Amino acid sequence: MSENKPKQDERLLELRNRIDTIDSEIARLISERANCALEVAEVKKSNGEDALYYRPEREAQVLRRAMERNPGPLTNEEMARLFREIMSACLALEEPIKVAYLGPEGTFTQQAALKHFGHSAVSKPLAAIDEVFREVEAGAVNYGVVPVENSTEGVVNHTLDNFMTSNLKICGEVELRIHQHLMISDITRKESITRIYSHAQSLAQCRKWLDSYYPNVERVAVASNAEAARRVKGEWNAAAIAGDMAAELYGLKILNEKIEDRPDNSTRFLIIGSQAVPPSGDDKTSLMVSMRNAPGALHDLLAPFQHHKIDLTRVETRPAQSGNWTYVFFIDFVGHRERENVAAALKEVGACASDMKVLGSYPRGVL
Numbered sequence: 001m002s003e004n005k006p007k008q009d010e011r012l013l014e015l016r017n018r019i020d021t022i023d024s025e026i027a028r029l030i031s032e033r034a035n036c037a038l039e040v041a042e043v044k045k046s047n048g049e050d051a052l053y054y055r056p057e058r059e060a061q062v063l064r065r066a067m068e069r070n071p072g073p074l075t076n077e078e079m080a081r082l083f084r085e086i087m088s089a090c091l092a093l094e095e096p097i098k099v100a101y102l103g104p105e106g107t108f109t110q111q112a113a114l115k116h117f118g119h120s121a122v123s124k125p126l127a128a129i130d131e132v133f134r135e136v137e138a139g140a141v142n143y144g145v146v147p148v149e150n151s152t153e154g155v156v157n158h159t160l161d162n163f164m165t166s167n168l169k170i171c172g173e174v175e176l177r178i179h180q181h182l183m184i185s186d187i188t189r190k191e192s193i194t195r196i197y198s199h200a201q202s203l204a205q206c207r208k209w210l211d212s213y214y215p216n217v218e219r220v221a222v223a224s225n226a227e228a229a230r231r232v233k234g235e236w237n238a239a240a241i242a243g244d245m246a247a248e249l250y251g252l253k254i255l256n257e258k259i260e261d262r263p264d265n266s267t268r269f270l271i272i273g274s275q276a277v278p279p280s281g282d283d284k285t286s287l288m289v290s291m292r293n294a295p296g297a298l299h300d301l302l303a304p305f306q307h308h309k310i311d312l313t314r315v316e317t318r319p320a321q322s323g324n325w326t327y328v329f330f331i332d333f334v335g336h337r338e339r340e341n342v343a344a345a346l347k348e349v350g351a352c353a354s355d356m357k358v359l360g361s362y363p364r365g366v367l
């Protein structure tokens with residue numbers, strides 16, 4: 001036994017006492033904050049029937065401030081995550097919000113929903129992107145979370161196509177680093193794997209790794225990563241590629257971690273709802289435009305953005321549902337529609353487009 005042990009024990013006790021004092025101070029302050037949020041709810045209620053409790057622009061400001069004034073040693077992301085959960089609990093006191101996401105449980109979309117709304121939101125997994133749109137439109141839930149693009153595999157067409165027929169707005173975005181793992185169940189024989197299940201996008205994201213380590217194993221595309229994990233549970237000769245949440249949910253063992261081909265593999269998700277979001281100070285706008293099929297149409301469409309010094313972050317083209325060889329452009333750019341230069345550019349684009357819809361202005365993803 002070290003002769004310093006009694007001294008170390010004393011120091012440990014002292015530090016733990018300090019932590020206990022700090023914890024009771026934190027608890028008191030969190031309760032004070034929660035009471036404040038309850039009063040905010042009263043003010044909102046007195047302003048009218050359809051009071052909006054969830055305020056994306058305010059949440060983005062609170063999280064950004066938590067990062068800006070972070071004195072360390074926690075990272076900015078960790079600090080913001082803690083405030084994310086405090087705010088989620090405060091909002092649940094005001095009114096528990098319901099969020100639908102592309103399920104089943106254990107998918108990356110569920111992870112995105114938790115990252116954006118925190119753990120106090122009531123979440124509901126649905127089987128298809130269309131169902132998430134319908135459920136929000138019907139008012140059965142307040143918001144929906146759907147994937148829109150992956151840095152390796154590109155755009156999620158289903159999500160863009162739904163905006164052609166829906167009046168829902170984009171209220172937010174969330175980006176998630178995607179780590180894929182190879183996982184097996186406790187009955188799997190490692191040497192006898194003949195089949196690997198995953199979602200087609202995940203199989204594509206790990207193509208090179210699979211070519212190197214499992215070149216002769218059958219790759220089976222299923223509806224989601226979570227479904228892949230569920231199947232492996234009962235098969236002795238199969239493995240799945242999925243994320244942490246699926247492994248945890250189905251009690252699978254991770255055999256190889258982070259097997260995605262690109263280390264910066266990430267997916268962007270959209271928050272859909274029926275609310276127009278005021279400026280937060282750092283916003284993006286998404287636009288859907290149809291153009292007549294004429295020479296120079298794309299140039300006419302993009303020129304106003306250059307002219308008004310607006311940064312484009314994405315341009316996607318989809319075939320229009322109305323007719324052959326006409327196209328719909330999905331354009332994302334930096335700035336809120338209420339900003340002067342954005343409003344001016346939108347006016348000019350509207351003048352040369354055959355149809356234009358602003359899908360939403362929303363805070364740029366913070367976490």
Ligand SMILES: O=C(O)C(=O)C[C@]1(C(=O)O)C=C[C@@H](O)C=C1
Nearest residue numbers: 040053054055058059087090091
């Ligand atoms: O500021 C508000 O409007 C609040 O309702 C408070 C609060 C918060 O806890 O800070 C809670 C929920 C909203 O989405 C935004 C912020």
